[in-house]
């Protein structure tokens with residue numbers, strides 16, 4: 001990856017994406033793209049009734065991510081700052097395939113492809129792979145009101161969905177480097193040496 005570095009950090013809810021991407025942006029002096037969570041008007045309602053609110057929520061995430069990425073990525077490549085983002089655009093499909101069905105999913109898929117097919121993709125993905133217990137613990141630690149009493153079944157399905165999605169990206173985007181890190185063992189928050197290990201792996205591809 002010599003030109004236009006664009007790193008996306010991915011992993012299931014609570015894996016540490018925002019934390020790690022913030023640390024990486026600081027370390028490499030890259031532009032940080034963080035998704036909007038607290039101002040999302042549908043998340044609270046969604047967790048109270050997934051079926052009722054899923055379409056509005058998925059569309060909101062899709063439009064926000066498209067706007068945020070498009071504003072930055074659809075500028076001439078030469079003038080673009082290196083980027084680290086706490087999501088990959090495909091995250092939309094991971095969630096939508098889980099929360100939507102029937103006509104709504106069909107329409108969502110069409111809109112997703114229309115909006116995102118021409119967006120430049122990251123050249124490097126850091127995939128934080130963590131098991132259910134670790135994720136539940138971190139979601140609790142984060143302490144967002146709407147995520148308390150989190151449905152372990154939903155999260156467990158998402159953990160599997162992420163595995164499938166990473167395999168899909170590996171097949172569809174063969175030029176993308178994917179670095180998988182063990183989110184159960186590596187504690188980049190508390191142990192500087194763990195963070196340095198991740199930085200060193202990324203540097204091999206910069």
Ligand SMILES: Nc1ncnc2c1ncn2[C@@H]1O[C@H](COP(=O)(O)OP(=O)(O)O)[C@@H](O)[C@H]1O
Nearest residue numbers: 013014015016017018019138141142187188189
């Ligand atoms: N490797 C880690 N070790 C310990 N705590 C972590 C680690 N990564 C994240 N955390 C903590 O877990 C919570 C969720 O992290 P966050 O970055 O918000 O995850 P995500 O963006 O993937 O949902 C935060 O409170 C964060 O400080």
Ligand SMILES: Nc1nc2c(ncn2[C@H]2C[C@H](O)[C@@H](COP(=O)(O)O)O2)c(=O)[nH]1
Nearest residue numbers: 012013014037058061091092095099147
């Ligand atoms: N149904 C969806 N939920 C989403 C999506 N993106 C994020 N989220 C939820 C999951 C968390 O409760 C919260 C923050 O996400 P993190 O992955 O940063 O923990 O928002 C989505 O596309 N669909």
